[in-house]
Amino acid sequence: MDDRVKNIINGIFPITENSFQLIKELLVFETYKKGETFIQRNKRNEKEYFILSGVCKSYLINPEGDEITISLFTENSVLSPFQIRTSKSISNLNFKALTDLKLASIDAKNFESLMIENLEIRNFANTVLQNELISKVEKEIGLASLSAKERLIDFRKRYKMLENIIPHPDIASYLGITNISLSRLRKDLME
Amino acid sequence: MDDRVKNIINGIFPITENSFQLIKELLVFETYKKGETFIQRNKRNEKEYFILSGVCKSYLINPEGDEITISLFTENSVLSPFQIRTSKSISNLNFKALTDLKLASIDAKNFESLMIENLEIRNFANTVLQNELISKVEKEIGLASLSAKERLIDFRKRYKMLENIIPHPDIASYLGITNISLSRLRKDLME
């Protein structure tokens, strides 16, 4: 299991075995069942996560009571942006498992201590932050310049098999449409 | 003019006079006329900017040849995210002045050298990066969960007088709608 975390980190910013040992000692493993909400709004989350297997989403609840999918997080990625705990709107986000989920977590305060004393870990965290920003800008570009049908086509490229694994309403709200409209587009794209 | 830059920096992350002097020596002042594109796609931009006055946008050109507004940047803000020069999609962005524009620029390589040797400046740059990410997530939340009319209402709150200053087609594409639709919504909101 530890090796899975090492692979995730090295896929983002390679670090030495010594640096990884510092992280390894602090790792805690967690599992959640499909449908479980494991971070709730306004409950300060003081952990960073590595996704070992499964898919989850960040979401918020609109005035009508619907869950709006903001981001999707897949296997072998880092879940929460490091260092960002100050924004009110972001702290309102919930996180829910969309499939059975295996996570490795690390206490945020402990991790920040590591960042201060270890340049490699700091660079890793900074790279995560940059990647987050890049992916946001890319999604921003997609939402602003593509039609719903084009966004679905783009989604299929970026998230391959996810359409067969997670509930369609979650995909639909990620794309900014209803699940009925998603169903129509799916039919449309089958010719 | 230097003081303007100092105020912008201190509004984001306060630094000492000594640290500011390091930046001050490297500042170059630039002006652009309304409508000028001052960063063009694929021409690597090796500067960071402080916006002293005016408004500008980042945009890309879709296959139909239309300009799609991605972000708006207003007076007293920092324009380009530090350290992010690697993403292909982001390097495809253009930047255009939407009003007459006064900028202070600093060579990116020089600035990075300052970041390495000066902790305050590094923290400032990191805060800019975090703020960028926060604002992207907030925009993402808005685009996914609000109707076009609600997005316009939100836009008016966040950008106050901008609607009277910059061309409506730029606002419309920022909101993800056509300028004709924007015109209808404007009429609608006047009751």
Added chain:
DNA sequence: GGTTTCCATTAACATTTGATAAAAAGCAAT
């Protein structure tokens, strides 16, 4: 001053998307 270009609004029509309800298809547990 006059011309030209760009911008904002409006109208008419086509297309897309949303809302609601109902039917069909999967899936899990017995």
Added chain:
DNA sequence: ATTGCTTTTTATCAAATGTTAATGGAAACC
């Protein structure tokens, strides 16, 4: 297999948005 539950699809109608084109006005240019 059958029963329930959830998810996905389909149908119908209403609302929102896009497209094209025409109009009027403001700003920029010569």
